[in-house]
């Protein structure tokens with residue numbers, strides 16, 4: 001009989017305690033900067049001398065810098081500390097159609113962003129990306145680069161370090177990590193886009209204190225990132241969260257995964273475009289962005305197509321609500337630009353079938369346009385800031 005393995009508590013060595021304290025201090029600086037040593041000691045509950053030692057180390061490593069001095073009625077003037085915004089990360093958001101390469105500082109502020117068409121084969125993509133990355137590193141030589149975070153439209157298996165499921169990208173099994181690490185000398189972190197968006201919400205969003213959260217990314221397909229009991233759920237082979245490929249109708253249209261009638265076939269951006277085309281004899285189709293604009297201009301067919309998509313989105317979210325009972329569902333995607341149109345329909349669908357208690361809140365991502373990119377930044381910085 002197999003047993004469930006319980007976490008095995010080990011006594012903390014002084015080294016572990018030091019590492020935890022360092023993360024606590026670094027996080028307090030991040031969230032409350034500029035902040036004095038005295039306030040850090042007060043907020044953290046650590047001894048003033050411990051805080052001073054950690055700060056000395058963080059200044060030495062150039063994670064933290066001293067800024068202005070404060071004024072007090074009497075006594076010594078405190079020096080305020082803040083994160084060194086010369087610390088930077090490169091974020092790459094790979095989507096089936098386009099790829100964005102961005103440079104962000106330790107506070108998650110974007111310094112530059114460039115967009116390229118996503119090549120059909122990964123080798124060409126790697127060649128183009130490494131060229132752009134070298135240029136970016138060269139043109140910002142005063143920055144200290146912490147690493148590269150990449151978000152992918154598919155599932156990435158941490159154990160094998162391979163992209164295991166990316167039906168909308170259509171790339172063969174390919175090692176994305178090694179060539180980029182070799183070309184740049186920086187460590188690369190890869191993650192599914194929806195999981196990266198969960199990290200973005202947790203790190204940069206308005207979700208502090210929320211321990212049960214699901215992010216639904218809606219674009220060419222639908223992905224979900226699951227944060228349960230304060231942790232990202234990965235599942236076997238990193239495949240947790242594929243609600244988009246749960247069939248809602250076995251006789252429905254064929255999906256990119258090979259199945260039929262999956263949730264994403266009814267509720268993705270592509271689905272809305274299909275609904276629109278089905279209602280018109282017009283040749284050539286608009287893009288999803290065009291549909292959003294058309295609907296705002298009063299085009300009733302575009303509005304109807306988006307409404308159908310919204311209903312399916314809400315209905316599919318019932319699976320998530322019944323299965324995971326999140327406090328909050330955050331939606332990421334172009335649709336959040338027309339949230340006044342989508343939000344009420346989705347919320348009505350979700351709350352129409354609540355088993356007990358109250359329905360989760362459903363809200364658009366904080367700064368939706370850059371949610372995926374923020375995720376790539378969080379991927380790298382969480383290594384230093386997360387309380388492990």
Ligand SMILES: [Zn+2]
Pocket residue numbers: 244245246255256257258259260262
């Ligand atoms: Zn599918």
